[in-house]
Amino acid sequence: MPHSQILTAAGFSKDALTGGSLSVKTPVDGSKIACIATHSLADAETQIAKAKAAFKSWRLVPAPRRGELVRLLGEELRREKENLGRLVTLECGKIYQEGLGEVQEMIDICDFAVGLSRQLYGLTIASERPGHAMRESWHPMGTCGVITAFNFPVAPWCWNAALALVCGDPVIWKPSEKTPLTALAVQKICDRVTAAFGAEAPEGLIQTLIGERDLGEALTASKDVAIISATGSVPMGKAVAQDMSQRLGRTILELGGNNAMIVAPSADLEMALRAIVFSAVGTAGQRCTSLRRLIVHADIYDALIPRLIKAYAGLPIGDPLAEGSLVGPLIDDLALAAMDKALTQAQTEGGVVHGGGQALIDSHAAAAYAHPAIVEMPSQSPIMHTETFAPILYVVKYDDLDHAIEMQNEVPQGLSSCIFSTDLRESEYFLSAAGSDCGIANVNIGPSGAEIGGAFGGEKETGGGRESGSDAWKGYMRRQTNTVNYSRELPLAQGIKFDI
Numbered sequence: 001m002p003h004s005q006i007l008t009a010a011g012f013s014k015d016a017l018t019g020g021s022l023s024v025k026t027p028v029d030g031s032k033i034a035c036i037a038t039h040s041l042a043d044a045e046t047q048i049a050k051a052k053a054a055f056k057s058w059r060l061v062p063a064p065r066r067g068e069l070v071r072l073l074g075e076e077l078r079r080e081k082e083n084l085g086r087l088v089t090l091e092c093g094k095i096y097q098e099g100l101g102e103v104q105e106m107i108d109i110c111d112f113a114v115g116l117s118r119q120l121y122g123l124t125i126a127s128e129r130p131g132h133a134m135r136e137s138w139h140p141m142g143t144c145g146v147i148t149a150f151n152f153p154v155a156p157w158c159w160n161a162a163l164a165l166v167c168g169d170p171v172i173w174k175p176s177e178k179t180p181l182t183a184l185a186v187q188k189i190c191d192r193v194t195a196a197f198g199a200e201a202p203e204g205l206i207q208t209l210i211g212e213r214d215l216g217e218a219l220t221a222s223k224d225v226a227i228i229s230a231t232g233s234v235p236m237g238k239a240v241a242q243d244m245s246q247r248l249g250r251t252i253l254e255l256g257g258n259n260a261m262i263v264a265p266s267a268d269l270e271m272a273l274r275a276i277v278f279s280a281v282g283t284a285g286q287r288c289t290s291l292r293r294l295i296v297h298a299d300i301y302d303a304l305i306p307r308l309i310k311a312y313a314g315l316p317i318g319d320p321l322a323e324g325s326l327v328g329p330l331i332d333d334l335a336l337a338a339m340d341k342a343l344t345q346a347q348t349e350g351g352v353v354h355g356g357g358q359a360l361i362d363s364h365a366a367a368a369y370a371h372p373a374i375v376e377m378p379s380q381s382p383i384m385h386t387e388t389f390a391p392i393l394y395v396v397k398y399d400d401l402d403h404a405i406e407m408q409n410e411v412p413q414g415l416s417s418c419i420f421s422t423d424l425r426e427s428e429y430f431l432s433a434a435g436s437d438c439g440i441a442n443v444n445i446g447p448s449g450a451e452i453g454g455a456f457g458g459e460k461e462t463g464g465g466r467e468s469g470s471d472a473w474k475g476y477m478r479r480q481t482n483t484v485n486y487s488r489e490l491p492l493a494q495g496i497k498f499d500i
């Protein structure tokens, strides 16, 4: 399908795609597909004020009714799945199946949030005083600013927005400046949904700010933005955390990963091989959960690594909109240059590189396609401690499980991890307090491709935030402890006597 047709199907007129100052290129072939208008800092202030006003009424709409709005959003996303999925592919370069998968994640979290809207439970707590009742209530928190990265241009917004909306919070989205069109397409969908929902959805409930990081900074600076949920690089997260700490605002940080797989001697190597390839080269290695470090037991190293190198050599690299492609382009030339630089450093640290380099795709010469690389490393050297957002898989050997876990945990990031093993003791040990230090730890499943039902996020430099399933909703609400005295006495806690 031609690019223009994808844009039209996603709801863009020709006029909406021209005349602005933000140039949008597709990584598919490097061509310019739009030049759109951006928001100013004054617009950011206006949106923040509108959201503040919207909060006053939205927090009073019963949560199950708020869930109904999110149900309608899920329905609209179902209708738009193909159009939006194709636009995701066009704008960020992931293969179409993954573009569809990203929209499916949006639909799934909407379904989850609808159920959640009837389950925002607090506790009842035993009071030490006679004639007293204690409980915990959860109340809406205020405006939630959502800052997102280019590699998942739409799903992380929805993990946050679906929950924030049922929790009673308006949402302002600052998408990546590299993927503004998908955000605009989603905002259009939301506008239709809020219009259909009617007057209970106040103006300013769901808004989007298009532009550079200064708009994200406007959100972090404003005391009228109660929560900032930020997805992106570690340096971005550190800047956001610093700004938010000035006003002691709440943050949910979802930052970089440097994810490892341990392959134990008892592993099912067929399964491991498939999991390694998908996790390491899927989305061209541009997932926060991409597999970057493979820690393989010495006894099976020679049975696994040559097969892996062979599988890499046959990978279909190509146009992500074309059927059959499994590896699409990197987002831009800078990403390709960062990949080359990391491979050069790996070689100076003793690495043996298989693959790598630019992949030239017919008629897409201006795009940044790369051959995924496997690098056999003598030990876990400095380059393996950094996240290079590209399809590079470093491989090291281990002899002893404790040493493998030590290597797995040695890096500054703590997002996702896994072990391939059929030994129950070994896999339970990996999941124990002495095992992986990551927010996500899997057995016989690669590190990428999390389901929305679980809490998603990681430790250390990954930021410590949790989004999506489990009780992540609590991040979007404020907890209130209530004590009610229904007796005719006024006993004090801790037995204190204070007679007047």
Ligand code: NAD
Residues within 6 Å of the ligand: 147, 148, 149, 150, 151, 152, 156, 174, 175, 176, 177, 211, 212, 213, 215, 216, 217, 220, 231, 232, 233, 234, 235, 236, 237, 239, 240, 254, 255, 256, 257, 287, 288, 289, 387, 389, 415, 457, 462
């Ligand atoms: P990035 O940090 O360059 O940008 C992310 C967003 O932050 C953009 O919208 C940008 O405009 C904004 N931003 C940058 N500096 C800011 C500041 N000081 N204040 C407010 N906003 C600011 O990230 P990217 O290159 O788009 O994405 C790749 C990175 O994101 C990788 O490190 C990847 O691991 C990470 N990521 C993490 C997760 C996760 O859930 N843990 C998910 C996706 C991506």
